[in-house]
Amino acid sequence: MTTTVTPSTRNGVDTATLFATLDAVKAAPEAAAFQFRASNQWLTGTHSRSTIHGFFGVGEERTHERTFTFDADHPAILVGHDNGPTPIEYVLHALATCLTAGLANIAAARGIRLTEVKSTVSGDIDLNGILGLDPDVRNGYQNIAVHFTVKGDASPEKLRGLVEQSRKRSAVYDILTSNVPVTIDITTD
């Protein structure tokens, strides 16, 4: 007698848990309401440090297994001390990691084994905007270009389809390409 075992883990993704999670959210859509947070402390000049630890999801307050801290700064050419990447470089990292995580999940769900996924993300910005020197120049990136290299046991067409489906379901791609309402309030005492 031969037993065929369907492996539950593919590309490091536990597909049984992935599908169970989808079923659980289908049954209780309110479980999908999440809130993510970062707390920041100014250090000096353009240097500040953020802490990421708690979040809300699946009906309750949760925490990451560790407390993550990240510094941002400007390089010397932008009058900082280079204690970390610039804030807008973190956005490029966020886009790359979001598209890549989705791609691995989608490949696992489609039964495709990945052997390599690499990407580079570049953003062009004209600092005449943030420096207030040209009112016709926007403050942020004028465009962002992503280049993916994807290898695995599927046709080039199917591998390309993974990136396309990940783009369609990417939270970071969405917030860069469609406006998000941002509110700011301030305490001074």
Place this chain on the structure above:
Amino acid sequence: MTTTVTPSTRNGVDTATLFATLDAVKAAPEAAAFQFRASNQWLTGTHSRSTIHGFFGVGEERTHERTFTFDADHPAILVGHDNGPTPIEYVLHALATCLTAGLANIAAARGIRLTEVKSTVSGDIDLNGILGLDPDVRNGYQNIAVHFTVKGDASPEKLRGLVEQSRKRSAVYDILTSNVPVTIDITTD
């Protein structure tokens, strides 16, 4: 004879260099064309790692003083292994650090000494979007809320004005609240 020394550094910002940089860009606006970059490598599952090092600015290729690397992952509740924050948490960090760096520069330019700047940023997201379970739910944050605490040697009105001016000149605020064109290309061999 009394000599009055105008301090060049305020809030850790070298204001002389800041104003010199502004003058230099006024004289040669093309110096303000920058390109920032991140390179990412998939590790396993939803875990990937980005490297940030080189960038282009003021007419030439440049590098940060160090190579920065950052991991992103999903927590266990989102079928990952919590090796780093989620990609969208990095976006909240980017927003906080961008607004804070701007605030410190603007305060320095306006002669205001800051004693404390803290912020928390939270983003609400309904994962029915990225899970593909509800076509009416967007993939990204539905809203982002920033709360600043700003203290320094100026009136509450002037301290609030720093945040407002920083918002007006923030690259990350801009790319979240106004669409950025994002192109993606793919290599499979």
